[in-house]
């Protein structure tokens with residue numbers, strides 16, 4: 001099965017992607033994980049993407065489209081299928097993905113959209129940021145400077161940057177829903193429920 005999972009920051013894409021990939025035994029391909037690892041290792045992709053990710057901006061389309069083309073040509077992606085998390089994120093990426101799949105004689109089965117109100121997405125990102133800091137402050141109790149506290153939490157979960165990521169989600173990603181809806185490939189899921197309920201709804205709608 002070939003799936004994409006769409007949603008704003010804090011919509012629960014990562015959690016649901018992991019559960020679904022385990023359940024369906026398909027490969028999870030997360031652009032945000034790939035970018036974070038590339039930045040940490042300072043690979044060519046990481047160096048080029050870093051400035052965008054840290055500011056909450058989208059990494060330019062040509063960079064990611066080229067990367068995803070190579071990724072989807074790898075052996076694990078040709079086998080049982082995959083789930084793309086955080087990709088596509090722009091109409092251009094969505095169209096390019098379809099062109100690429102045409103070349104590979106494959107097709108996307110479903111785009112799963114986790115619908116969550118903006119206020120909930122903001123709250124979840126801020127909580128994620130706070131708990132990352134608390135976790136480290138617990139480990140590092142007694143460190144008077146606490147430098148690592150800031151370094152190890154997600155820098156793009158800070159309030160102004162989350163707001164920017166949310167704005168970009170509404171401007172650039174929401175239009176993709178129409179594209180997939182028109183092709184009758186869209187499943188809209190209530191992402192405000194508990195993770196277990198969200199997963200049940202997804203499996204039910206995928207008829208699994």
Ligand code: AMP
Nearest residue numbers: 031032052053056057058059086087089
């Ligand atoms: P996420 O954790 O999915 O919100 O992604 C974190 C950041 O990675 C985003 O704010 C972007 O900077 C970058 N990113 C992830 N996926 C994409 C994509 N498909 N296109 C452009 N930028 C992306």
